[in-house]
Amino acid sequence: MMNAKTGRSMDLIAHVRQSIADILFTRIGSRVQREPYGSIIPELIDSPMRGEVLAMIITAGVYMALATYEPRINVTNVSVNLNAVANARLNLTIEYEINGQKVAEQITLGGTT
Numbered sequence: 001m002m003n004a005k006t007g008r009s010m011d012l013i014a015h016v017r018q019s020i021a022d023i024l025f026t027r028i029g030s031r032v033q034r035e036p037y038g039s040i041i042p043e044l045i046d047s048p049m050r051g052e053v054l055a056m057i058i059t060a061g062v063y064m065a066l067a068t069y070e071p072r073i074n075v076t077n078v079s080v081n082l083n084a085v086a087n088a089r090l091n092l093t094i095e096y097e098i099n100g101q102k103v104a105e106q107i108t109l110g111g112t113t
Contacts, residue, residue, distance in 0.1 A: 016072055016098055017105060023069045024062060024092075025109065039065035041090070041109075055080040062094060073098045 001015035026038035040061040059078045066075050073096040081091035090109040
């Protein structure tokens with residue numbers, strides 16, 4: 001498994017982490033010869049929706065994209081920090097299993113810390 005930025009070898013968990021970010025932040029239709037690849041997350045960045053509805057759509061988008069494009073993992077939980085969404089940030093916690101090992105990833109997009 002190879003790091004997309006450095007070209008160096010990486011372990012399985014790091015490669016899955018890289019893959020998750022690539023899938024979630026790739027706009028559907030933006031890949032040549034692989035148009036369905038990606039998620040709806042980039043489409044929701046400037047969405048007028050707020051609150052629980054937006055959180056539910058983001059959660060569904062994460063489940064759908066990862067179930068489709070990352071077969072090495074089984075997503076067990078996705079949570080969206082609504083306070084971060086209100087501050088123009090997307091802050092997700094994704095819990096999944098890989099080879100029987102439980103992993104939790106925190107992913108943040110946009111805004112300031």
